[in-house]
Amino acid sequence: MENQTIISAQGVNFWYGDYHALRDISLDMEAHTVTAFIGPSGCGKSTFLRLLNRMNDLVDGARLEGRILIEGEDIYARGVMVDELRKRVGMVFQKPNPFPKTIFENIAYGLRVNGVRDKAFIESRVEESLKGAALWGEVKDKLKKPAFELSGGQQQRLCIARALAVQPSILLMDEPASALDPISTSKIEELIYELKTEYTIVIVTHNMQQAARVSDRTAFFYLGELIEYDETKKIFLNPEKAQTQNYITGRFG
Amino acid sequence: MSTLINTKYDRRKRRTQGIAFWVFRLMSLAVVAILVWILGFLVVKGIGVVNWEFLTSMPEDGMTKGGILPAIVGTLCLVAGSMVFAFPIGVMSGIYINEYAPNNWLVKFIRVMTNNLSSIPSIVFGLFGMALFVNTLGFGDSILAGSLTLGLLVLPVVIRTTEEALKAIDNSYRNASLALGATKLQTIRKVVLPMAFPNIITGLILSVGRVSGETAPILFTVAAYFLPKLPTSIFDQVMALPYHLYVLATSGTDIQASRPMAYGTALVLILIVLLINLLANGLRAWFGKKVKTN
Numbered sequence: 001m002e003n004q005t006i007i008s009a010q011g012v013n014f015w016y017g018d019y020h021a022l023r024d025i026s027l028d029m030e031a032h033t034v035t036a037f038i039g040p041s042g043c044g045k046s047t048f049l050r051l052l053n054r055m056n057d058l059v060d061g062a063r064l065e066g067r068i069l070i071e072g073e074d075i076y077a078r079g080v081m082v083d084e085l086r087k088r089v090g091m092v093f094q095k096p097n098p099f100p101k102t103i104f105e106n107i108a109y110g111l112r113v114n115g116v117r118d119k120a121f122i123e124s125r126v127e128e129s130l131k132g133a134a135l136w137g138e139v140k141d142k143l144k145k146p147a148f149e150l151s152g153g154q155q156q157r158l159c160i161a162r163a164l165a166v167q168p169s170i171l172l173m174d175e176p177a178s179a180l181d182p183i184s185t186s187k188i189e190e191l192i193y194e195l196k197t198e199y200t201i202v203i204v205t206h207n208m209q210q211a212a213r214v215s216d217r218t219a220f221f222y223l224g225e226l227i228e229y230d231e232t233k234k235i236f237l238n239p240e241k242a243q244t245q246n247y248i249t250g251r252f253g
Numbered sequence: 254m255s256t257l258i259n260t261k262y263d264r265r266k267r268r269t270q271g272i273a274f275w276v277f278r279l280m281s282l283a284v285v286a287i288l289v290w291i292l293g294f295l296v297v298k299g300i301g302v303v304n305w306e307f308l309t310s311m312p313e314d315g316m317t318k319g320g321i322l323p324a325i326v327g328t329l330c331l332v333a334g335s336m337v338f339a340f341p342i343g344v345m346s347g348i349y350i351n352e353y354a355p356n357n358w359l360v361k362f363i364r365v366m367t368n369n370l371s372s373i374p375s376i377v378f379g380l381f382g383m384a385l386f387v388n389t390l391g392f393g394d395s396i397l398a399g400s401l402t403l404g405l406l407v408l409p410v411v412i413r414t415t416e417e418a419l420k421a422i423d424n425s426y427r428n429a430s431l432a433l434g435a436t437k438l439q440t441i442r443k444v445v446l447p448m449a450f451p452n453i454i455t456g457l458i459l460s461v462g463r464v465s466g467e468t469a470p471i472l473f474t475v476a477a478y479f480l481p482k483l484p485t486s487i488f489d490q491v492m493a494l495p496y497h498l499y500v501l502a503t504s505g506t507d508i509q510a511s512r513p514m515a516y517g518t519a520l521v522l523i524l525i526v527l528l529i530n531l532l533a534n535g536l537r538a539w540f541g542k543k544v545k546t547n
Contacts, residue, residue, distance in 0.1 A: 087434035
């Protein structure tokens with residue numbers, strides 16, 4: 001599995017209406033790695049993340065040039081089934097957003113909308129997913145309770161479990177810990193470290209230390225351009241570009 | 254020498270606050286008082302004639318005696334009939350406008366038109382209903398024609414409340430569902446609608462109140478002046494409470510003698526609306542609870 005490219009962006013330009021949000025982005029990400037996107041607000045890192053599971057399709061006036069390949073397939077090619085793509089590329093959002101359903105039904109949702117009816121299968125997948133998100137021990141006795149009764153950090157891990165249940169190969173995380181307290185944050189970070197054995201993870205974060213702690217490679221975005229993309233160690237210890245250096249040392253941003 | 258204390262200014266400010274507060278309080282009390290007055294008036298004047306016989310028998314002696322059963326049944330038929338038309342159509346167009354429609358001139362036009370629709374006087378709906386349903390489509394004076402006319406009248410209310418109810422659902426729920434590979438329709442059916450349903454029911458409550466009280470739209474489309482029998486099909490004419498009330502109060506055979514019957518009819522009409530509202534509220538609460546624990 002070493003050095004196997006799973007996500008490949010090739011000359012990606014992206015517009016919201018007239019606004020040129022991403023300029024000529026090309027980068028490859030390898031399977032079973034954690035890639036962090038960093039950069040100041042409005043630099044395009046979240047936009048780029050949302051291109052990877054076509055969530056930007058929902059925005060009026062969005063337009064893309066270039067190609068994005070996931071597992072070798074052009075995801076913007078004609079005839080691509082977006083819901084199938086999203087099963088392969090899961091997403092965890094900034095704010096925990098469990099459905100107003102029970103803990104169990106939250107996890108089962110992704111299976112049910114994909115036509116799974118087998119009760120025993122759903123039950124075992126729910127357990128598996130909750131274990132995968134390091135939440136099983138805390139909720140195994142209250143699966144029938146509303147998800148809203150969980151704490152913020154638990155809700156976010158529930159959202160991760162919910163994404164895992166449909167067995168994606170890639171997990172996109174859009175500032176998954178920015179709404180959480182430090183203890184919940186470190187739990188999420190530990191989780192990311194464990195998850196990368198099975199999933200490829202792309203994480204957008206404003207937290208420089210977090211990027212340094214969890215990621216293998218880091219991409220620095222600025223004003224819609226990919227300034228530098230390299231091993232995280234290199235980016236943080238010995239960046240090539242002055243802009244990168246300035247940003248990670250907090251001189252602007 | 255504190256600068257925080259300025260007795261003169263302070264006293265004046267407090268007095269203004271106090272007066273404002275009392276004005277607001279009096280106004281809201283006045284509203285309640287008027288409502289209580291109306292209700293009390295109707296109860297006092299009407300309770301004398303309202304009994305089991307009044308509710309379950311036909312009008313007699315030129316509507317000065319007997320009951321109002323056909324009018325009660327007629328109004329219930331019209332409420333049910335108009336909801337059968339207005340609720341699904343209104344909810345579906347509300348869903349289209351809020352969830353599917355692109356933000357273009359057509360949709361803006363639809364929105365403006367639905368708003369305008371709700372400001373058309375109800376007598377105009379009545380005339381339109383007569384022209385279209387009674388004459389052109391040949392339904393005659395019938396429950397069908399009356400229900401369709403009333404349905405049109407409340408359609409904007411249903412559409413608007415559906416739209417508002419959907420708008421209140423945070424986009425993060427839609428995104429979460431779509432990101433799991435759910436289709437848009439699945440997202441609407443399994444996530445958005447259940448969350449919005451309690452508020453959509455509010456639209457239903459408002460419409461039921463409106464429909465059961467309207468007189469003008471049914472005047473030329475369904476309402477009978479005097480028809481002492483129960484309807485057997487949707488092509489029958491019926492009596493209806495608001496129109497019956499109007500007849501008893503202004504154009505009965507003996508207005509003085511039928512006055513108590515009029516008050517009784519008004520009381521029954523209000524009680525029916527109240528009952529339906531309570532029922533819908535119960536439904537709303539039940540759905541709200543179901544959504545949270547499902």
